[in-house]
Amino acid sequence: MDLPEILAQVGLFLDHNDLVACIRVSHGWNNVMQPLIWRRIVVHQASLLNLTTPTARDQSLALPLSLGTRASSPSPPSSSPASPARTETYPSTAVILENARRVHTLIFNIHAPSLVQELVPLLNNQLVQLQVLQYSDDIKHILLANSSTLVHFKCLYNAPLPLTATTPERVEHATGFWDTIAQLPKLRGLELSGAFVYEDHDESFFSICCRLSSLVLKSCRIYTRFRPGTSALPQLRRLEMTMNALASDAQFAFITLCPNLTHLAWNTTGSIPSHSFLRYLSMRNPQCPIECLDLSGTALTDGELANILSHLTLLKRFYAAQSFVSGLCCHFITTSKTDLEELILRGCTLLESSMIQSLLMSLPKLRRFAGYVLKTDDMNPPLTASKSLPLPKLIQNLGKRSLVSSMRLLVPTGSSSVAGISNGGPTESTSPRVNDSQDGEWSSKWVCLELEELDVTFSGFQDPSTNGMQIIFEQLSALTMLRKLVLRDYCSYSSFVSQKVPTTTLGPQMRIYKGMSKLAPLKQLRMLDVQWIPLDMTLDDVKWMVQQWPRLRHIRGVLTCNPREYNRIEQFLEQDYPEIRVEGVYYGMEYINRG
Amino acid sequence: MTITLTSLDNLEFKVDKDVAERSVLIKNMIEDVGESDSPIPLPNVTSAVLKKVIEYCEHHRHDPVPVQDESDDPRKRSNDIEEWDMKFMQVDQEMLFEIILAANYLDIKPLLDVGCKTVANIIKGKTPEEIRKVFNIVNDFTPEEEAQIRKENEWAEDR
Numbered sequence: 078m079d080l081p082e083i084l085a086q087v088g089l090f091l092d093h094n095d096l097v098a099c100i101r102v103s104h105g106w107n108n109v110m111q112p113l114i115w116r117r118i119v120v121h122q123a124s125l126l127n128l129t130t131p132t133a134r135d136q137s138l139a140l141p142l143s144l145g146t147r148a149s150s151p152s153p154p155s156s157s158p159a160s161p162a163r164t165e166t167y168p169s170t171a172v173i174l175e176n177a178r179r180v181h182t183l184i185f186n187i188h189a190p191s192l193v194q195e196l197v198p199l200l201n202n203q204l205v206q207l208q209v210l211q212y213s214d215d216i217k218h219i220l221l222a223n224s225s226t227l228v229h230f231k232c233l234y235n236a237p238l239p240l241t242a243t244t245p246e247r248v249e250h251a252t253g254f255w256d257t258i259a260q261l262p263k264l265r266g267l268e269l270s271g272a273f274v275y276e277d278h279d280e281s282f283f284s285i286c287c288r289l290s291s292l293v294l295k296s297c298r299i300y301t302r303f304r305p306g307t308s309a310l311p312q313l314r315r316l317e318m319t320m321n322a323l324a325s326d327a328q329f330a331f332i333t334l335c336p337n338l339t340h341l342a343w344n345t346t347g348s349i350p351s352h353s354f355l356r357y358l359s360m361r362n363p364q365c366p367i368e369c370l371d372l373s374g375t376a377l378t379d380g381e382l383a384n385i386l387s388h389l390t391l392l393k394r395f396y397a398a399q400s401f402v403s404g405l406c407c408h409f410i411t412t413s414k415t416d417l418e419e420l421i422l423r424g425c426t427l428l429e430s431s432m433i434q435s436l437l438m439s440l441p442k443l444r445r446f447a448g449y450v451l452k453t454d455d456m457n458p459p460l461t462a463s464k465s466l467p468l469p470k471l472i473q474n475l476g477k478r479s480l481v482s483s484m485r486l487l488v489p490t491g492s493s494s495v496a497g498i499s500n501g502g503p504t505e506s507t508s509p510r511v512n513d514s515q516d517g518e519w520s521s522k523w524v525c526l527e528l529e530e531l532d533v534t535f536s537g538f539q540d541p542s543t544n545g546m547q548i549i550f551e552q553l554s555a556l557t558m559l560r561k562l563v564l565r566d567y568c569s570y571s572s573f574v575s576q577k578v579p580t581t582t583l584g585p586q587m588r589i590y591k592g593m594s595k596l597a598p599l600k601q602l603r604m605l606d607v608q609w610i611p612l613d614m615t616l617d618d619v620k621w622m623v624q625q626w627p628r629l630r631h632i633r634g635v636l637t638c639n640p641r642e643y644n645r646i647e648q649f650l651e652q653d654y655p656e657i658r659v660e661g662v663y664y665g666m667e668y669i670n671r672g
Numbered sequence: 673m674t675i676t677l678t679s680l681d682n683l684e685f686k687v688d689k690d691v692a693e694r695s696v697l698i699k700n701m702i703e704d705v706g707e708s709d710s711p712i713p714l715p716n717v718t719s720a721v722l723k724k725v726i727e728y729c730e731h732h733r734h735d736p737v738p739v740q741d742e743s744d745d746p747r748k749r750s751n752d753i754e755e756w757d758m759k760f761m762q763v764d765q766e767m768l769f770e771i772i773l774a775a776n777y778l779d780i781k782p783l784l785d786v787g788c789k790t791v792a793n794i795i796k797g798k799t800p801e802e803i804r805k806v807f808n809i810v811n812d813f814t815p816e817e818e819a820q821i822r823k824e825n826e827w828a829e830d831r
Contacts, residue, residue: 083772086772086788090750090792091792098798099803100825101800103812103813168824
């Protein structure tokens, strides 16, 4: 397996993590794969620290840390707490410029105008994708120099005009912008935040849209009028409209111009005409092509959302964070949409814990999931259910047969003694649990074993006899493909939201003696976010973590409030695992930041 | 119309013209030579591999000619191999690489892509040592060299 032509082709299908592994395999592999790493460059905060530029302009934006290059003599001692070892892992400006000819994808996550200026003469007819924070003359030059190849352009803050700019000035700037974009014949993807589309730009805007297959508009001001007879946009496959200053019905009119959308995100707080929307969805022949739908933040009711879902036979990804998703949607998903791959229901306050449990038990292809509160009681229900499961009123009003079948969904399949709803019984804390059986048969298991990202708020630890953390660890241990884990504790999270110090310290504990060792199989874990959990980890716990999870690169959370232990942990990680970034974030009244 | 293809080991394979033309190389040869009964020699492909390639082309004979979908993420994905193709690619490593080489030589882009995606999926998520094991590659880096490369390229990892 060492033919370079094949390796080069294979390399095109690998993400950066795999490429970084490949370049270490052998000299031959290194020669082929190393240039591929330079195809995609992301310039972000940490990398800025290592850039030395001929001009000092960018340095004024950087933190007062050492700006060493790899080739230069040792840099002056830094006055900040950041570890000096880390700054050396980022390529210097000189190295970036040297490899500029290899770059196909260039992404700026920070403002780096001098670097941009230095890149202008070096990037010609090569860029396929460009992402910048702000449009400028230099960016315009780069766009035009790469007009024969550029396919995607993303710009986060469009008009760098002073607040005192007059409307004619803004119109003129926007005209210049749209004229430039119109000169990119290969452009198929455009993503803009804060752009302006005035009436003057109707024609050029629509003629650009006609060519696009992907359009994302966030917080833009759109003043165009949709004249009758505006031609449809059959090429558009992906449309995202978020918080734009444009009337809801005009936004909907734009959507109806797009018959072939496979990906639609419509995040508006304005009212959505659900009848017309349903009609638009059901008119697609033979079935609606939408595979990904994002209605986060909208005010559609649970029933309306469930109705929408029922029209989308090809749907694979559904995002409805901060929405009114509840029982009807969950019922529909667990019965008729079990091939969902992504389901994001963060902050859905009407989403009940039993619904979350039933979702996780019904969707085997799930790769990303975010939910709200999941009670450990629902993960491990008592053998005799001592209370009826909460059902939305609408389901309760259904006929008895459908009531029973929908009950079966919400009750985890437990031992045969779970007949459904029982009439009262012993209190929960003393009754035996479904999963306490001797043979270790875990009967309310989640089926989503291919899960890569999980974000759940757990609740119900106050009762020590149910040993909530054990249940959580047991269940999480099956998710061997997990790459990103966000754990929240309901008590801490809600106290933070209400600005009170949490009244209990009895929260989830990431400790080995509490069973964290069960999580050893999570070998793919790259990111652990435990900022919403009160932790008191010891050095041994942290050592266990970094040894068992070789891919771990990012931890968010304050690992312990004990200052001595914190220092020991910090020292250990800095010395032995400098590649792991630890972010302490705001928790309670203390603010500790590191790295 | 049937075309005759001859493998490296001199075995003849008769295939329909539209199946053979899934290979751009063969398609161009036919156009150059014109209507002729003489067999097309493929000295770079053994009969075992040619048989597999023909099987692929026959199954996909009615597929639309692949259009370069420019709207795709330039980072190509490898998780969209259809089921038949996946089963088709369940062969030993040596055959897998032979198929890729043949697809490259015969210029059958969809087969080349499927082959490369299959190999990419084998590589995904593995450490360098695991990759070496799977492909029987000798590590010719010293531990210091390897650590240096790792350090120098950590910036490229997705966070």
